[in-house]
Amino acid sequence: MTASTNPVGFDTDVAIVGAGPVGTLLAILLGQRGKKVTLIERWSKHYPLPRAVTFDHEIARILATLGINSETDEAINYHDELYYWRNRDGQNLQIVDWQSQSASGWRVRYWFNQPYLERRFLAIAAELPTVTILRGYEGNALEQDADGVTLSIKQNPEEFGPDGERITLRARFVAxxxxxxxxxxxxxxxxxxxxxxxxxxLILDMIPNFDYVASRPDQPAQWQLCDPKRPTTVVPGGPGPVAGGPDRRRWEFMVLPTEDAAEMQKPDSAWKLLEPWGLTPDNAELERAAVYRFQARWAKAWNKGRCLIGGDAAHLMPPFAGEGMCAGVRDAVAMAWRLNGILEGKLSMDVLDSYTSERIEHAKHYINFSQELGQIICIADEAAAAERDAAMIKALAERDNAPVPTDICRLGQGVWDVDSTHAGELSVQGIVESSGHRDRFDQIVGQGWVLLGYDADPAQALEPEQLAQLQHLEGITVQISPAGTSGDVVDAEGTFDAWLKDIDARYVLIRPDFYVALTANSAQALRSKFTAIMDRLHVTAPVAAE
Incomplete structure (x- = not known):
């Protein structure tokens, strides 16, 4: 861990406005490196009701670095089942692969209870000695200069009235x-x-007092009803309030143009909609009923001077791909490694520009994808729905009902080599063995700048000054040996061998966010690409020690 020396005149290294999952994760990732963080939340009490209910394999990979195992954690579960889209006659229109193990080493899709997970985040943050959490405050004014940011906050007037306490903080950065x-x-x-x-x-979060999935063998655990009379989403809602008891469930009903949103979210309206699904006040609890307006938008810039934005402050997307919160968690990780590097004197301020260029394009991909899904799902016209059904049933039959794989999305231009296969994408992760331990690569090796060589020592492939640059970033070199050998890190199931053969590479530079910076099939190519990445990273590194 590298702590920063907080200069005289600064109250904190980073002030984070907003203590939802994105802001709290950012506070953790900074606090774990010893940065002084002030986490500011508008509401004095934690929001107790569900919002997001699902995340993907990349988020599971990130959570694992915090010691949260998505396979076993009490706040998270999964369903070994595909994701179906069906018309009102029960015919399959689309099948999406939410069942497989992903290339990044975790299941494609998990379900969780957000209040449980947020409390876990907050507990981790509260244990970090350099993290201060201020609840009940909101932003009031912000001014920045070349050296830092002056942030004024005030107690939330909705809770404390107009004369609540006001505080001025001097921070090196604001998120x-x-x-x-x-x-x-x-x-x-x-x-x-x-x-x-x-x-x-209309979003309805339910706590049935029975196993809903088992009671309805005619329905998938996770599916989309594409009925023009009432498009409906039916998905898990994460574990229930009693360990080992029934899981939560979520229903989402499209509000029709003739309906009043305020009336729709009243309990009587909710129970009327749920009645055909077998839920009543006698066998289930209505945990939350709320109408949301699904939107598709993104901020045109995500960094400005010493200020950055992330999560819903930077982007909003419809929920049909289940990627809204996922995008925010990626933002937190992307901000964290850059801010840590700058505060530790390893990276220059210029690296913040790649935060915008990389993340904005990545988020846009999922926003556009979610919108495309919504345009299919939200058809309320009978004739248009019939046309959609016929086209999708035909397309599904032509590929023999094969499920659509989840896609791999590439970052926008930034700190990765455009001429390297798989660069700008999430790295593959396999099971490895080292010193008698067997686990996923991240849990054996750790997180950070990792230069991987397959059956080759990557440290020997770099020039001395390049190795010094990597060491300056606290990066490590890892030689992976083929399965069946006795190397320091062994490719136990052949995952890395298959991946690197497929992309014709022997060396891979993995970033702290698990994205690939470069791949190379020779030491010469590695050295050339490594120099370009260090320049793009704006490393303030020393030359090799004599």
Whole structure:
């Protein structure tokens, strides 16, 4: 762990406005490196109700670095089942692979209870000695200069009235993870790119007192009803309140143009909609009923001077791909390794520009994808729905009902080599063995800048000054040996061998966010690409020691 020396005149290294999962994760990742962090949350009490309910393999990989195992954690579960889209006659229109093990070493899809997971995050943050959590405060004013940011906060007037306490903080950086109506984004004058996608949906979070999935063998555990009379989503909601008891469930109903949103979210309306699904006040608890307007938009810039934004402050997307919170968690990791590097004197401020260029394109991919799914799902016209059904049933039959694989999304331009196969994408992860231990690569090797060589010593492939640069970043070199050998790190199941053969590579540079910076099939190619990455990274590194 490398702690920063907080300069005189600064109250904190990073002030984070917004203590949802994105802001709290960012606080943890900074605090674990000894950075002084002030985490500011508008509400004095933790929000107890569900919001997001699902995340993908990449988020499971990130959570594992915090010691949260998505396979066994009490706040998380999964269903070994595909994701089906069906018309009102029960015919399959689309099948999506939410069942397989992903290339990144975790299942494609998990389900969770957000309040449980957020409390876990907050507990981890509270244990870090350099993290201060201020609840009940909101942003009031923000000014930045070449050296830092002056942030004024005040107690939330909705809780404390207009005369609540006001505090001024001097921070080296400010991160705005303060939601769709972000104070930080608005104060910075950052505009949104809005795709004009607006649909109102009623979200009903349910706690059945019975095993709903087992009781309805005619229904998948996770599916989409594409009925023009009422498009409906039926998915898990994560573990229930009693360990080993029934799981939570979620229903999402599209609000029709003739319906009033306020009326729809009243309990009587909710129970009427749930009645055909077999849920009543006698066998289930209505945990939350809320109408959300699904939107598709992103901020045009995610960093400005010493300020950054992430999560809903930077992007909003419809939930049909289950990637909204996932995008925010990726933002937190992407901000964290850059801010840690700058605060430790290893990277220059210029590296923040790649945060915007990389993340904005990645998030746009999922926003556009979610919108495309919504345009299929939200068809309320009978004739258009019939046309959709016929086309999708035909397409599904032509590929023999094979499920659609989840895609791999590449970052926008930034700190990765465009001429390297698989660079800018999430790295493959396999099971390895080392010193008698067997686990996923991340859990054996760790997180950070990792230069991997397959059946070759990557340290020997670099020039001395390049190795010094990697060491300056606290990066490590790892030689992976083929399965059946006795190397320091053994490719136990042949995953890395298969991956590197497929992309014709012997060396891979993996970033702290698990994305591939470069791949190379020779030491010469590695050295050339490594220099380019270090330049793009704006490393303030020493030359090799004499």
């Amino acid at each position: 705005g993870t303060d939601g769709a109506n972000s104070f930080v984004r608005e104060t910075l004058g950052i505009e949104n790119e809005d795709k004009g996608y607006f649909f109102d949906w």
